[in-house]
Amino acid sequence: MNDLASQPAQFTPAVIHRADYRPPAWLVPDIALDFVLDLTETRVSATLDVERNPAAQDATAPLRLNGDGIVAGAVLVDGEPHNAWAMEGDDLVIDLPGSAHQVTIETTINPTANTQLSGLYASGGLLCTQCEAEGFRRITFFPDRPDVLSCYTVTLTADKAQFPVLLSNGNPVDSGEEDDGSHWAIWHDPWPKPSYLFALVAGDLVPTRDRFTTASGRAVDLAIWVRAGDETRTGHAMRSLIASMQWDEKVYGREYDLDLFNIVAVSDFNAGAMENKGLNIFNTRYILADPDTATDGDYDAVEGVVAHEYFHNWSGNRVTCRDWFQLSLKEGFTVLRDQQFSADRGSPPVKRIEDVRILRAAQFPEDSGPLAHPIRPDSYQEISNFYTATVYNKGAEVIRMMTVLAGPERFRAGTDLYFERHDGQAATCEDFVTAIEEGAQIDLAQFRRWYEQAGTPRVDVALSHDPVSGRVTLALKQTVPPTPGQSVKQPMVIPLRTALFDRQSGTHGGEHLIVLTQGQQQFTFEGHARPPVLSINRGFSAPVAIIAPQTVEDLVFLAAHDDDPFARYEAMQQLVVQHLVAAVEGRLDDDAREAGRKAIGGALAAILADAGLDDLMRGELVMLPGEAYLAEQLNPVDPARVHAEREALKAWLGRELAPAWTALHDRCAAVPFSLDAAARGARKLKTQALVYLAAADPQGTALRAKAQYDAADNMTDRQGALMVLCGLDCPQREEALDHFHARFADNRLVIDKWFSLQAGSLHPDALAHVQALAHHPDFTLTNPNRVRALYMAMAANPAAFHAADGAGYRTIADLILALDPINGNVAARFVAPLGRWRRVEPGRAALMRAELERIAAAPRLSRDVREQVSKSLE
Numbered sequence: 001m002n003d004l005a006s007q008p009a010q011f012t013p014a015v016i017h018r019a020d021y022r023p024p025a026w027l028v029p030d031i032a033l034d035f036v037l038d039l040t041e042t043r044v045s046a047t048l049d050v051e052r053n054p055a056a057q058d059a060t061a062p063l064r065l066n067g068d069g070i071v072a073g074a075v076l077v078d079g080e081p082h083n084a085w086a087m088e089g090d091d092l093v094i095d096l097p098g099s100a101h102q103v104t105i106e107t108t109i110n111p112t113a114n115t116q117l118s119g120l121y122a123s124g125g126l127l128c129t130q131c132e133a134e135g136f137r138r139i140t141f142f143p144d145r146p147d148v149l150s151c152y153t154v155t156l157t158a159d160k161a162q163f164p165v166l167l168s169n170g171n172p173v174d175s176g177e178e179d180d181g182s183h184w185a186i187w188h189d190p191w192p193k194p195s196y197l198f199a200l201v202a203g204d205l206v207p208t209r210d211r212f213t214t215a216s217g218r219a220v221d222l223a224i225w226v227r228a229g230d231e232t233r234t235g236h237a238m239r240s241l242i243a244s245m246q247w248d249e250k251v252y253g254r255e256y257d258l259d260l261f262n263i264v265a266v267s268d269f270n271a272g273a274m275e276n277k278g279l280n281i282f283n284t285r286y287i288l289a290d291p292d293t294a295t296d297g298d299y300d301a302v303e304g305v306v307a308h309e310y311f312h313n314w315s316g317n318r319v320t321c322r323d324w325f326q327l328s329l330k331e332g333f334t335v336l337r338d339q340q341f342s343a344d345r346g347s348p349p350v351k352r353i354e355d356v357r358i359l360r361a362a363q364f365p366e367d368s369g370p371l372a373h374p375i376r377p378d379s380y381q382e383i384s385n386f387y388t389a390t391v392y393n394k395g396a397e398v399i400r401m402m403t404v405l406a407g408p409e410r411f412r413a414g415t416d417l418y419f420e421r422h423d424g425q426a427a428t429c430e431d432f433v434t435a436i437e438e439g440a441q442i443d444l445a446q447f448r449r450w451y452e453q454a455g456t457p458r459v460d461v462a463l464s465h466d467p468v469s470g471r472v473t474l475a476l477k478q479t480v481p482p483t484p485g486q487s488v489k490q491p492m493v494i495p496l497r498t499a500l501f502d503r504q505s506g507t508h509g510g511e512h513l514i515v516l517t518q519g520q521q522q523f524t525f526e527g528h529a530r531p532p533v534l535s536i537n538r539g540f541s542a543p544v545a546i547i548a549p550q551t552v553e554d555l556v557f558l559a560a561h562d563d564d565p566f567a568r569y570e571a572m573q574q575l576v577v578q579h580l581v582a583a584v585e586g587r588l589d590d591d592a593r594e595a596g597r598k599a600i601g602g603a604l605a606a607i608l609a610d611a612g613l614d615d616l617m618r619g620e621l622v623m624l625p626g627e628a629y630l631a632e633q634l635n636p637v638d639p640a641r642v643h644a645e646r647e648a649l650k651a652w653l654g655r656e657l658a659p660a661w662t663a664l665h666d667r668c669a670a671v672p673f674s675l676d677a678a679a680r681g682a683r684k685l686k687t688q689a690l691v692y693l694a695a696a697d698p699q700g701t702a703l704r705a706k707a708q709y710d711a712a713d714n715m716t717d718r719q720g721a722l723m724v725l726c727g728l729d730c731p732q733r734e735e736a737l738d739h740f741h742a743r744f745a746d747n748r749l750v751i752d753k754w755f756s757l758q759a760g761s762l763h764p765d766a767l768a769h770v771q772a773l774a775h776h777p778d779f780t781l782t783n784p785n786r787v788r789a790l791y792m793a794m795a796a797n798p799a800a801f802h803a804a805d806g807a808g809y810r811t812i813a814d815l816i817l818a819l820d821p822i823n824g825n826v827a828a829r830f831v832a833p834l835g836r837w838r839r840v841e842p843g844r845a846a847l848m849r850a851e852l853e854r855i856a857a858a859p860r861l862s863r864d865v866r867e868q869v870s871k872s873l874e
């Protein structure tokens with residue numbers, strides 16, 4: 001039991017359980033919303049047609065309407081003032097006899113005071129909404145749960161000069177002007193939807209327009225709305241949208257279903273973007289891009305998020321979630337869909353490697369820490385805390401395994417059945433699995449454990465070879481580690497794409513899909529005259545940790561020869577991981593260290609020289625494993641040692657291969673700017689060469705990096721050079737930082753980069769820089785992008801965050817306490833880095849824990865932060 005549990009009863013947080021799901025007592029087939037919009041005083045009138053749900057368990061239950069921080073001005077039932085209602089906490093509960101009524105409720109809200117950015121809020125003079133998951137109840141009283149689907153008719157009235165554009169979901173029905181300078185617009189969305197998909201936008205916005213014709217011939221008007229001046233940076237988002245619409249028709253047979261598709265970009269946004277029906281609202285960072293201000297990575301992120309939100313129109317909107325425990329039903333599936341789309345648009349192996357890197361850096365640590373949860377959680381206190389790498393990225397991996405087990409055609413038959421069967425419904429993960437099972441004709445009975453059990457399974461592999469019979473035996477053993485609330489685990493279904501290479505010919509006789517279903521299992525393969533080299537979990541066919549007895553020679557072989565590009569990357573990573581883990585654990589004497597480095601250096605040199613590789617892929621192969629992933633292999637971990645060993649290896653490789661890095665940098669610097677794969681690959685390698693060179697020769701590389709910065713005609717080169725300079729103690733650092741700030745002073749997204757690069761840098765004073773930047777005139781706690789730019793970058797910078805005296809932990813705890821009253825949702829995101837204390841060496845662990853306790857002792861905390869902190873201390 002933690003300290004929180006001993007606080008008075010009113011502090012005991014309510015825990016919502018999946019098992020407690022009950023159908024809603026009342027349905028709301030139609031709702032009319034009337035807004036008189038104003039920055040500080042918006043009046044809302046909501047008229048709900050309510051009727052008893054025939055599927056409800058209690059046929060006499062009152063009508064319960066959720067609210068959050070709002071007050072009912074008037075309550076009318078069937079047009080008459082009604083008094084038989086009461087507030088129960090934040091909920092408005094109305095006693096209603098009979099089975100169908102019309103209920104009207106008036107509320108008044110202040111969007112400017114809404115710093116939580118949930119519900120209706122002001123962003124730089126415009127008004128917009130974010131309702132997922134439970135923001136609608138901050139606008140009006142409503143059964144704010146995803147299984148209540150309504151047809152929305154929305155009337156927006158506002159001052160015409162201040163809010164010339166008035167948008168909501170669906171199609172425009174009518175509009176007009178009044179003599180008092182106001183104007184109005186009526187929108188109607190014909191598709192029933194839950195309240196979390198409601199949206200409105202009012203403000204001074206400029207559209208970029210295009211048009212798309214669906215496969216069945218429906219003409220769709222597309223518009224991306226941004227602030228005047230930003231419309232020059234919407235082209236990539238528009239192209240991405242059109243490509244997404246085409247792709248979903250071709251690959252999943254899904255067409256768009258309205259005459260209009262609007263996207264609005266706003267600067268103040270808690271998440272990345274939101275799939276509101278017909279009116280997606282985006283964080284500007286996932287819309288605006290041009291070569292001068294956005295990196296290649298930013299371009300990819302725009303394409304991926306535009307696609308993600310568009311794909312939600314089917315996986316999320318047409319088929320939505322029954323309750324928030326089913327969040328992965330839409331998010332896991334939609335992440336898989338956006339990953340598949342981006343793979344098709346670019347390089348499939350490079351995309352796969354990037355996705356696995358994100359999973360390992362963000363989700364594996366979540367799965368091994370105090371906040372671990374299954375992709376379909378069993379309970380929560382605050383649902384906003386479950387928009388996690390587990391629900392999203394592991395959720396996508398779980399569905400990806402279904403594609404591996406079923407094959408693409410049968411998987412498609414499964415998704416066809418799913419969409420057909422559940423169109424218009426609020427469905428469950430179980431519905432999805434059943435549809436895939438029936439449509440794809442595969443048995444997923446045991447596979448369902450992936451929805452139930454948290455923790456990253458570990459697979460131990462032993463290979464034996466009998467030279468007489470030529471038989472190879474693979475003995476596999478799986479363990480699913482205990483996680484909070486789940487001490488005992490059952491074996492999972494783990495599909496592993498596997499190949500056995502012949503060392504002499506460098507080839508294999510075909511890939512096998514082996515499916516591990518038991519705790520321990522053996523698989524045999526005939527016809528191997530020599531002991532083969534094992535290539536397992538190719539393409540990362542299962543989101544597990546493989547512990548295989550691969551020698552340095554095997555890994556070097558696979559890094560050079562494996563025909564699965566992911567497996568080549570994996571061999572290279574494993575080569576470095578094994579070496580660095582041994583180094584950190586003090587298991588390397590001087591000779592072993594030298595031998596390990598030489599093996600890595602040799603493999604790297606071969607990759608640099610391999611003419612068969614494209615540069616984008618080469619860029620993946622030369623990347624060292626990140627410190628977060630290395631830390632996962634050590635328990636407890638000394639982050640300072642991981643950092644020191646990794647930096648030392650990088651410096652050694654920089655020195656040893658200096659001529660190759662220099663030649664690579666020169667070759668790539670000569671490639672002119674374009675957005676094609678070859679030029680992007682060159683840009684990726686250019687900065688990577690600088691990274692290695694800087695570790696070996698800081699002074700010389702400062703000149704080279706400054707030259708790259710000065711010559712840059714695009715943000716990728718500029719940011720790469722500045723990133724390297726930020727880590728060096730050199731005069732060019734200040735020069736470039738000042739130049740960058742001055743040149744991009746009026747571009748908020750680029751100034752975010754300026755903060756991030758300093759907070760994430762290798763500079764020994766990075767933490768002091770962060771503390772100073774918190775007082776910079778451009779810094780504010782009210783803009784989530786700016787907060788993340790400074791503090792997420794710092795929390796992800798091991799040398800700064802894990803400063804031995806605890807100053808990094810204190811800085812993050814101070815931030816959480818200061819941000820929580822402003823924006824609890826964003827504040828709660830910063831708890832996880834501190835929550836990993838149990839896997840850190842005892843000295844730092846105590847300091848981390850002390851900061852969590854300091855937060856827990858605060859007199860008032862948001863439900864968001866309280867849940868994360870109390871779970872991190874349990």
Ligand code: ARG
Binds near residue numbers: 270308383384
């Ligand atoms: N559904 C949105 C998306 O993934 C994200 C909504 C985020 N909401 C939240 N409470 N964090 O596209």
Ligand code: ZN
Binds near residue numbers: 330334
């Ligand atoms: Zn999503």
